[in-house]
Amino acid sequence: MTGSRDFRIFEVTRQLRHPRKTVWKAWSERDQIEKWWGPKGCAVRALRFEFKPGGFFHYSMEAGVAMWGRFNFLEISAPDRIVWLNSFANRDCGMARAPFSDKCPLEILNIVTFSETAEGTTQTLRAEPFGATEEEKQFFEDLCLSGSLAQGFGGTFDQLSDHLNGNA
């Protein structure tokens, strides 16, 4: 299903010094994924974890206010590939809009692949908006992925981030 897709907009690769089957466990087991996955500063708790095609990983993210998110697994090919739709959620695992904007795509299609290397495992995540309107796609590309905006505002944002952290 990746053939016709254009993932130029988002790709993150990481070299891990661990065998592929160890990395796979960290993704596929509930008590492991909740220990590392999620936004910085948020305590992620798995509320539902069904690691199978069609299953959900529903989680809460606590950082002052409660937010929820979910993975809807589409494809699981051990030990080299997981495909899922990621979105914000309500407390009952229903899909929800992003709390910060109604122009953010509802769902992001993610594909993570694991390949064995001499040193361990190469993990590559690619993502793109799923079922998004042109406006939502543009929002994702412009603000999230190009990086140019973040760089352009970099100096200001650094100062602001100190300011906001002081105010938080």
Add this chain to the structure above:
Amino acid sequence: MKPNLDRVFSALADPTRRRIVARLARGEATVMELAAPFRMTQPSVSKHIKVLERAGLVSRSRHAQTRPCRLEPAPLRAAMEWTGSYRMLWEDSFDRLSDFLDANSQTKKKGQ
């Protein structure tokens, strides 16, 4: 009010307005105080302030006659969270995954 990110980003697209925002990050200032370092007239600074106000980035006191401007952190925080947030989310998570795997393999070695 929910911050409108389009307005926030178009307000911040202008370098003068970013400098005004950076100045206000250090504390409240009147239009006169803001105009001085930019070598701008007060009406042109006022115009920039209005754009920042409409974006919800700046509010102005109604009490003092000079109506000092202050920075409103909520829309900025939303903008910053969103800028690069999907990448940051995964980069941060991958950092933690890497640490988690390292810690896990240490525990196993000790257990053996």
